[in-house]
Amino acid sequence: MSLTLGRNQILGILGPNGAGKTTLLRVLTGILPPNSGEIVPLAGQWPKIGFKPERLHFPERMKVRQYLTMMASMSGYSRRETPAAVDQILQLVGMTSAQNHKISKCSKGMRQRIGLAQALLGDPDLLILDEPGDGLDPIGQQEMRAILQMLREQGKTILMCTHRLNDVKALCTDIAIMSRGEIVYTSSLSKVTESSGNTQIICDGNLDTIRSLLESLNPGIKVIENRVELAQEALSLRRDVLRLLLSAGHDVLRIERPEASLNDIYAKMIRQ
Template sequence: MLLVNNLIKSYNNTPALRGVSLEVPTGAVFGLLGPNGAGKSTLLKLVMGFIAANSGQIQCQAPPQHIGYLPERPAFPETARVDDYLRTAASLAGIHGRRQKDTVAGVLHTVGLSDMAGRRIRTCSKGMRQRLAVAQALIGDPALLLLDEPAAGLDPTGQIQMRNLILALQQAGRTVVLSTHQLNEVTQICSHVAILSAGRVTRIGTLNSVLLAEPHVQIKVDTLTPELAVGLRDLAPGIAVEDNRITLVGAAIEQKAAILRQLLDAGLDVQGLVQQQANLEEIYLEAIRS
């Protein structure tokens, strides 16, 4: 659906994107993760054509009129009614007459605002406004949706509603790219993920492949002498020793048997061994440090 190749963008000689490349498959929910200033919003604005890149290519199967966009801070005419606002958006998209009426009713139903159609926007809660912004993005039946922080500022109930809405949009055949800080949201709805840090992609792939990229083993013993701890750390990179726990990451896992033998030969009591994949929070923190 969307292919970005070696995208570079600077603002007044300050780099925002430094050679970003990624591919969003059709039908995916693709999460863009990263701290403030990582380049997530800049990337979405470049795809929309709101700003121009210094270099690089963007290829999208969906034409511009079939891309829906939710900005990070949507703004509305406060005195307008919800349905009137969407009718104006439909008119700007070239949708008129009976089709306009059906389109507005359809997007209101999709985002769960049918009962709020006649309300003034100024009376709408943050959650209602976010859903209204998604409704506007759905005008024109876009194949690709770009959502910038769709759950920002929402309470737990609003976050659940937004999460369910995004899943429903995917099930309806749309491709969704969302920028978010909500790691829990990513693990529940995203099929793919890219982590950006300082304008670079530091992790990318399907959610499962990213989570499996950093498996680790933790060994717990009754006690460790400082000398033995130093010896273990020197066996291979990726071995961490803290108190009575030894953690093996990545290639260091291959040393598991050798470490166990060394611990047993030293007369230590091995109290536990757990092998598991890293969680997204651990991977995220590591990725933005790299």
């Protein structure tokens, strides 16, 4: 298994339950030693890692600030630096007003924020997040996305496992799809959305009269009612197609290039 992840990147790892996503994260964080082989960081040196596990368990009787102070101390902040570092993180995750709440009294969304806050303490180079949006309401999810986006802009590298394709679409720069313990697909998100959508030429009326003529140009051309679909291999013939349509007296209403759906690619990869 090989993964490349650079600065300013957010890699989303997708996969069905049992694909090995969480195991991969555990191996990367050193919680689980690999059964065989070894992990070799490309940069030669292990980055500083921040980790938010999927299921968040905290010492329930502790207060939010008390817990983060402990984590700051574990991350190497001196006693003098700790209060400022904790203040900054609390502000970043929007928990300043809840800093004196007992963790047991915090909602699921607040617990996600505490999980993210502890992962961020120590200024890690690589942030590993298991299901970061889990349990958050729509506004909470938006805020979480904004925080992760901001972290990316600050130069952080983020590796996240999720089931939520919307999170991947909104956040990730790259995706990897896992199935049965292996990475079966990797790509940048922009390439995914560019890659496989057919170009569609929508006309004002039914094209049955010139269907055979159009389809004879290339097998990648399909006529369906009032639209012509051009697959990637037939895209170079778009001018000819347009000329034929106009000469047959049809008006072209619009030309569309719908994005390939991440869901489709995901489903295709998993089925394979």
